[in-house]
Every structure is written in structure tokens, then in C-alpha cells.
Amino acid sequence: MSGIGHNNGPAFDRGVRFRTVAWSKARKGLLGETLPIEVIRMRVRRAAELGLPYRSYASIRASTGRDVLGFLFSSNALRLIRVGDALPARYSDTLAQIKATRIAAVHRPLKPETIAALAGIDRAGRAPAPLTGWGAQRAALNALFEGTKLPRDSVLLIHDAPFEAEWVAAGKLAGLIPAPVFFTD
Numbered sequence: 001m002s003g004i005g006h007n008n009g010p011a012f013d014r015g016v017r018f019r020t021v022a023w024s025k026a027r028k029g030l031l032g033e034t035l036p037i038e039v040i041r042m043r044v045r046r047a048a049e050l051g052l053p054y055r056s057y058a059s060i061r062a063s064t065g066r067d068v069l070g071f072l073f074s075s076n077a078l079r080l081i082r083v084g085d086a087l088p089a090r091y092s093d094t095l096a097q098i099k100a101t102r103i104a105a106v107h108r109p110l111k112p113e114t115i116a117a118l119a120g121i122d123r124a125g126r127a128p129a130p131l132t133g134w135g136a137q138r139a140a141l142n143a144l145f146e147g148t149k150l151p152r153d154s155v156l157l158i159h160d161a162p163f164e165a166e167w168v169a170a171g172k173l174a175g176l177i178p179a180p181v182f183f184t185d
Helices: 016-031 037-050 054-064 089-097 112-116 134-145 162-171
Strands: 070-074 101-106 123-126 155-159 175-178
Touching: 037 054, 054 175, 070 162, 101 112, 101 134, 112 123, 123 134, 134 162, 155 162, 162 175
Parallel strands: 070 101, 070 155, 101 123, 155 175
Antiparallel strands: none
């Protein structure tokens, strides 16, 4: 019972104490979770396989409840802006080391088949056009993922342009990392 004049005093219904204790134990279990050392070591290795810092990997895993199984790179994030641009060597090395599915969202005027031919890209398709509505963004992202069995909330977006950050919500992706952060030495 709450409303005008209610001071949020203690509840007098039955079972309040039990619910309070149960709630505090459950909350403590969530916040104070300690994982076995073998699980932590396994997750540290997985983060290294993905090329992610452990903190980033752990926070993504905690928020989605899934492992990171793929990356969605925008052509801007790969520094492929104009026809004839080459993938920087450092980027190529990073892509080759990632043990996950690599998908490229290619902006015009580049062609997806050209980008797919680059080393380290498993699949490429047309990126959502800049500044389009969510429906168009979602449709373009659906086309990118068509035929894959990747859960969307296990795919991490690597982006460069600010408008690309909207793809996380439109495509229901796991999260995003800016390209300069992901491709650091």
C-alpha cells in the first residue's frame, strides 16, 4: 500500500522476514559470485583468442549471458573507405588471430565481394545506409546475418563512425567497441 501519506514503513504481512533474508542472500550471490580458478583461466584464454581485454570480455559475457562468437566490422572500422584502399597490415594480423566469425558490413561505394576476399573476413554484406531509420537498419543487418546460426547477442560490433553505434540496438547485438580501441597494438 503506497500513496499520499504513506511513509514506507515496515510491512506487517506474513513472510516479510523470510523474503528479506532470501532476497539479500540472492543479491549477495549475484554480486559476490566467485568462480573457480579453472573457469577464470578458461575465460582469460578465450578473451585472448578473441583479441579482447579480459575486463571487456567478462562484462559482455555477464551482460548477455553468452560467449562472444562473432564480430561485425564496419568497412569504416577496417579503414576501407574508398575503392582501392588496402587493409592495414596491423588490422590484417589482428583479424587473422581472432577465433570467431568475422562479418563485414560494407558501406558504398565498396563492394561486399571485394571485402570478403580480404584475409580474415568470413562473410560480407551491405551495411545499413547512414542515418536511415531503425526499420531499414534492422533489415540490412538481418540480410547480413541471413543463413548464419549466430545468436545476435553473441556478436560484438567494431565500429568507427558515430552513426554505426545505433546498429547495436537495431540488430540486438552484444555490444560495441570502437575500432581504435580494438585494433591497438
